[in-house]
Amino acid sequence: MDVQLLTFLIVGLTFALYIGIAIWARAGSTKEFYIAGGGIHPIANGMATAADWMSAASFISMAGLISFMGYDGSVFLMGWTGGYVLLALLLAPYLRKFGKFTVPDFIGDRYYSNVARTVAVACALIVSFTYVAGQMRGVGVVFSRFLEVDINIGVLIGMAIVFFYAVLGGMKGITYTQVAQYCVLIFAFMVPAIFISLNMTGNIIPQIGFGGTTADGTFLLDKLDQLHTDLGFAEYTSGTKSKVDVFAITLALMVGTAGLPHVIVRFFTVPKVRDARKSAGWALIFIAILYTTAPAIAVFARTNMINTVSDKPYAEMPAWVGNWEKTGLLTWEDKNEDGRVQYYNDQNDTFVTSIANPKGWNGNELVVDRDIMVLANPEIANLPAWVIALVAAGGLAAALSTAAGLLLVISTAISRDLIKKQIKPDISEKGELMWARVGAFFAVLVAGYFGVNPPGFVAATVALAFGLAAASFFPAIILGVFDKRMNREGAIAGMVVGILLMLFYMMKYKLQMFGGGASEDWWFGISPEGFGTIAMVVNLIVSLVVSRMTPEPPQSVQDIVENIRVPRGAGNAHQH
Amino acid sequence: MSKKDLKQYWKTNLRYLAILLSIWFLVSYCFGILFVDQLNQFRIGGFKLGFWFAQQGSIYVFVILIFIYVRLMNKLDKDYDVDEK
Incomplete structure (x- = not known):
């Protein structure tokens, strides 16, 4: 069978699986639609979180990026995993105890203010939309290369699939499809890696293989360093970015990860507070399998190329x-x-x-476009046709699972945080569910539009979605749990100043607005990708200063903070 | 649970956090970034040590840290009788 036919077959099978799951796991209530009924096993939730989190960028682009960046690529590896430590230790258990459906829910209640809620909704929408457009584009790229259909038709097919299971199943449908998608994507990522590792180093474990020796007895990494110097590049194992920038980017990605609404909301779906902690650990294990393999693939692919x-x-x-x-x-x-x-x-x-x-x-x-390294890898290493087909299915699984998670955040922000909490509080359960579906429908349309007509700024801002999350949500949530004295005024001022500062820096140095500037003009030598760190610190300082100059929060809110600090009495996530 | 117990429980939690997050900072920011050149003088197999921490080691430590925290907190919750039944 030729590659094309095999790819159609394998991709078709996985799509049939996702649709089957979606029909089986339809959501009947808002609770099922928002948080999958709150009864997801921590290991299943860990898997779903991993698929939710690992996007087309992780699967398709990251190993290629590292392959061209060498040591500098470490910012992605540490940045996109270290955030889970922050999630497990500082956020997930407390938010689970709080027991609401969305991040703006927490912000709005903890800071007893609909202004805070609205600011949080705006931040959630900005972050999620910049992110989801890139996913749809990823779907289109995979379709056009492997199935030789037009990119736009690829985007449309992707939209139809996501629409089907996100609108029908809500969080419940998404969770179970994400579990399936994780299995598909990790299998598709590992099989070629193991094959290539065996070929090049004789070691079946890629993580060890890329520190091993090649057929002629020299260490693979030494050989690659040599190839690099012979061609005028910097040594692969030492970078070219400044230390302060590497530091700032890594921190911005970590903190941004912990502040991404579509990741946080996954921890509302487990039954208990202790499950939320454990679930973050499992999520990181599932993510680490891919993230420790990616640098190995990067080295193999670079050397081969x-x-x-x-x-x-x-x-x-x-x-x-x-x-x-x-x-x-x-x-x-x-x-x-x-x-x-x-x-x-x-x-x-x-x-x-x-x-x-x-x-x-x-x-x-x-x-060579960096994005093709993972997709072309099986061909470069002469692997059988079914492996190539598998990689296509894996790329699609990664893109679709993340897109679905983001669409859910967008739809709940509309149906719950805007309509139910602000515009029409007396809306019926059925009406709210209907609005959630309408919200998901529009979100799919907008995402598809950006997938078909990618505006230049989307590609430039996907990485910056992390900076935005770091600059807005992270400090507000952390302070909401760890600083009882933090009040409405402080949190709102912090979020507004943080996200505006981040947007300003991004527009100035990425889009050359407000007079623009080159890398020599960066503040403290920090790139826009790393600036989320600075904006986050500014947010923290503004929040603390403003809160100390304004009245302390009411006793009822201080009691809530005391209450979320202990696990007992979490019960189910509920909707009051 | 009394106010005093709650305070004590929270203080212990914060102590755990301080210790675990120090290790988190050490393996990623110190070993993987700030002192990577010094550590690169040492090797494990074909890896320069600093490079290994940045692309492999720190991630393994992250996973271990979370599960240590899970264990510590499950025990602490029981000790203070605030665990979920």
């Missing part, structure tokens, strides 16, 4: 080079017209004058 292309005749290139050239994600231009592929760092002046020019090289000729 350089060995395959560097200074080799174009005519002898393997088939995958041509396949990816068709998509425009890989380009080759024979600048010195010698018919060979020269791939090197032409920004490194000493290397260019002392080595490249004497060899008659006339600039780097090969441009």
Whole structure:
């Protein structure tokens, strides 16, 4: 069977599975729609959280990014896992004890203010929409490369699937499909990694394999460092970013992770407070399986790629080079017209004058999009066709599961935090459920629109969604639990100042508004990706100062804080 | 639960948090970022040590930290009789 047919078959089977689960797990009440009835086993919730969390970016892009960034790629590895420690220790158990349905619910009640609630809704919508557009785009890319359908049709198919199980099943449907999607995506990620690790290092465990030796007895990483220096790049195992920037980006990603509404809300679905703690641990285990494998894949793919292309005749290139050239994600231009592929760092002046020019090289000729490393990896390593088909299904599982989680946050923000809590408090259970479905429907449409017409800023801002979450939610939630004296005025001022500062910095240095600026002008040498750290600290300081200058919160609220600090009496998440 | 007990319970919780988050900071920010060059002089197998902490070790420690916290808190909840039945 050829690759194309196999891919259709495997992707079709997984889609049928998701739809089957969606029909089986329909939501009958708002409680089922918002938090899956609150009875999800902590291990199942851990798996669902992992799938919810690991997006198209984790599955498709991350290993490729690391592959090109080397040590600097560590910011993603530590940043996107370390946040779970914060979640498990500082947030999840208390929010579970609080027992509400959404993050704006917590903010609104803890800070006894509908203004705070509305600010939180706005933050949740900004964060979720920037994030979901990227997912839909990921679906389109996978469809166009593996099934050779138009990107837009790919987006439409993805929309239809997500629409079906998010609108029908709500959180309940999403949870069980996410469990299935986790299994698909992790299997699809690990199989090629294990194959390649065996091929290159003889070790079946990729995590150990990439620290092992190759056939000629040298350590793989030493060999890659050597390849890098030979081509004018910085050593793979040492980075080029400044320490302060690496520090800031890592912290922004960690804190942002802990502040993302679609992740937090998953911990409302477990039965007990202690389950919330345990569930975060399981989620991190499931995530760590992928996250410790990704750097290994990055090293294998990088080494393979350089060995395959560097200074080799174009005519002898393997088939995958041509396949990816068709998509425009890989380009080759024979600048010195010698018919060979020269791939090197032409920004490194000493290397260019002392080595490249004497060899008659006339600039780097090969441009490889980072996103194709994981998708092309099975082809690069000559793996069987079914592995390639599996990777396509895995990429789709990763993108769809995250998109569904985000859509749910958007729909609950509309039906519960706006309509039920503010506009029409006497709405019936049925009416609220109807609004939740209408909200999900519109969210799917908007996400699909951005998937088909990706505005330039979306790609630039997906990574910044973390900065926004770090700058807005994280301090408000932490202070709400750990600082009894924190009041309405402090929290609102902090969130508003934090998110505006982050938006300003992002627009100035990413989109070149407000006069723009280059990397030399960054404040404290921190990039927009890492600026969430600064904005978060500013939020904390503003909150603390303002709260001490304004009246303390009412006794009833202080009692709530005392109450959420102990697990007993959590009961079910309820809706009062 | 009396006010005094609650205070004591909360203080113990905060102490656990301080210790575990210090380790969290140490393995990622100290070993993986601030002192990565110094640690890179040492090796385990083919890995430079600092590089290993940044791309592997810190993640393993994160997982362990959460499960230690789960155990500590389950015990603490029982000791102060605030666990869920």
